[in-house]
Amino acid sequence: MFLAGIILLATISAILCYIIFRNNTHLINIPKPPCSILLGHILHFKDSTKILQILTNYTIQYGGLLRIYMPPTKPSVLITDSEVLQVLLTSNKEVAKAKDYNFCKPWMGSGLLTSEVDKWKCHRRILTPCFGRLSLLKNFTDVFDSFGNILIQKLGAKVNNKDIDIFPLIKMYSLDVLFETSMGLSVNAQEDIEGEYVKSLERMCEIVVNRLKTPYKRFNFIYRFTEDYRKQTEAIKIIDSFFYNIIKTKRQSDGTKKSNQNVLETTFLDLLLKIYEDDEFTMTDVKDEVNTFLFGGHDTTATGIAFTLYALARHPKIQEKVIEEQLHIFGKLNKNSPSYEDLQNMKYLEIVIYEALRLYPPIPITGRRIINDVHLGNGVILPKNLNVCLFIYGCHHNPKYFPEPEKFKPERFEGNNILPYTFLPFSSGPRNCIGKKFAILQMKSCISKIVRNFDLQPSDPEYILELVPRMTLAARNGIRLSIKKRTSD
Ligand code: HEM
Structure with missing residues (x-):
């Protein structure tokens, strides 16, 4: 019995040593910022508002590949080198999504963001054309505009208030847009932030962030006994029953329209239901x-809009140029309902948005798992089972790729000066953001409307933005500015 115990212990130790040292010997050529033997780099990241800056400084000092230790999890490699990012972002054979994405699965099942390669390939092939469909994007332009009008009213109530955190308002606007375009459902998030569905969705986002942050909640067998798990079960019940009610209502109304073969698809759900009727998706696929x-769409786009407004408030000359372009397109500033073509013509606003997405990428880090050894040359191998962090924020703030990286300079996007795989707000390669066109269009619609109505200025008193990496990039002390009614026409 005693001997069996010793053999078991020795075997477990050998396996553990194999796992740890196999990774470590392969990783030895990758620089590691100094850290404690027991706690690794944990102490460097005590203050969440400093994490992004500390990691960015490391990448500038030590290079585009870095070893990071956060016990008890296995070592991971942080990547900002554009050539290595290209290798990893273009490969589906060697690289898969990190295991952390599984925390979203109870809610999103095997949707595009979380699915494994085989299912993802099939779904992405079917869904890519839906997101590029011009008729749908043109329909959505009206949706962006009508919810934009409500946002303008809400902001109007804050005129002359010298210190507004604009993020919560923009987020509710973005939720309204997403519900309407995804399902044709008006949840009135801007009017009713206490709505059951909106609250459940927000709760799910919080719960996933909690699981990522709290080591013991990472283990399913412990997590099942937590308060978060109970809340998750409740929230998912509400989200699912909402979905099935919509399907029921849609089916009833489709029954009455049956004779009309050419019913226009006006939402993503309409397109997904067609795919379901063609037997390419199950109903669970549609829901996922x-x-x-x-x-994937609401927080990211809201973050992008809010940081662009923040940057415009702090750069009056750039704001003036945006206004000049608006005048050039519309002839006057109080024009309502820009068309799809008007939005396409906002070329200067587009590079302003790109520069804001560079300085404040809504997704600052994404995670991947190496599934087959990746040979990078110079004796560096990223071994199977290694976790890698694609550090988008660090890449965007590296002076090697973007001189004077902390300055807001939209003109860096004029011409073709950006190196491949250095500007990655929507990631790149086959698993890039499928909603990129949609997001840029929505951002243009919203920002154009806001700057035509209001003069954006820095908040008073001045404050220093405290950036924290959550699921999306956030500011712990809000995204603050002040607004005045714009009078000139
Ligand atoms: C400014 C707004 C947005 C930003 C910055 C953004 C960014 C990203 C990034 C970085 C990824 C890659 C994530 C990863 O590697 O794990 C991604 C994927 C994705 N995004 Fe977006 N996104 C935005 C808006 C949207 C919108 C509006 C939608 C949908 C309506 C959307 C849907 C998705 C989906 C479904 C994926 C997974 C794609 C796949 O794996 O095939 N995103 N997004």
Whole structure:
């Protein structure tokens, strides 16, 4: 018995040593910022508002590949080198999504964001044309505009208030847009932030962030006994029953329209239901994809809009140039309902948005798992089972790729000066953001409307933005500015 115990212990130790040292011997050529033997780099990241800056400084000092130790999890490699990013972002054979994405699965199942390669390939092939469909994007332009009008009213109530955190308002606007375009459902998030569905969605985002941050919640067998798990079960019940009610209502109304063969698809759900009727998707697939769009689309776009407004408030000359372009397109500033073509013509606003997405990428880090050894040359191998962090924020703030990286300079996007795989707000390669066109269009619509109505200025008193990496990039002390009614026409 005693001997059996010793043999078991020795075997477990040998396996553990194999796992740890196999990774470590392969990783030895990758620089590691100094850290404690027991706690690794944990102490460097005590203050969440400093994490992004500390990691960015490391990448500038030690290079585009870095070893990071955060016990008890295995070592991971942080990557900002554009050539290595290209290798990893273009490969589906060697690289898969990190295991952390599984925390979203109870809610999003096997939607595009979380699915494994085989299922993802099939779904992405079917869904890519839906996101590029011009008729749908043109329809959506009206949706962006009508919810934009409500946002303008809400902001109007804050005129002359010298210190507004604009993020919560923009987020509710973005939720309204996403619900309407995904399902044709008006949840009135801007009017009713206490709505059951909106609250459940927000709760799910919080719960996933909690699981990522709290080591013991990472283990399913412990997590099942937590308060978060109970809340998750409740929230998912509400989200699912909402979805099935919509399907029921749609089916009833489609029954009455049956004679009309050419019913226009006006939402993503309409397109997904067609795919379901063609037997290419199950109803669970449809639900997973709708939930994925809602999750992938609302916080990211809201973050992008809010940081662009913040940057414009602090750069009056750039704001003036945006206004000049608006006048050039519309002839006057109080024009309502820009068309799809008007939005396409906002070329200067577009590079302003790109520069804001560079300085404040809504997704600052994404995670991947190496599934087959990746040979990078110079004796560096990223071994199977290694976790890698693609550090988008660090890449965007590296002076090697973007001189004077902390300055807001939209003109760096004029011409073709950006190196491949250095500007990655929507990631790149086959698993890039499927909603990129949609997001840029929505951002233009919203920002154009806001700057035509209001003069954006820095908040008073001045404050220093405290950036924290959550699921999306956030500011712990809000994204603050002040607004005045714009009078000139
Ligand atoms: C400014 C707004 C947005 C930003 C910055 C953004 C950024 C990203 C990034 C970085 C990824 C890659 C994530 C990864 O590697 O794990 C991604 C994927 C994705 N995004 Fe977006 N996104 C935005 C808006 C949207 C919108 C509006 C939608 C949908 C309506 C959307 C749907 C998705 C989906 C479904 C994926 C997974 C794609 C796949 O794996 O095939 N995103 N997004």
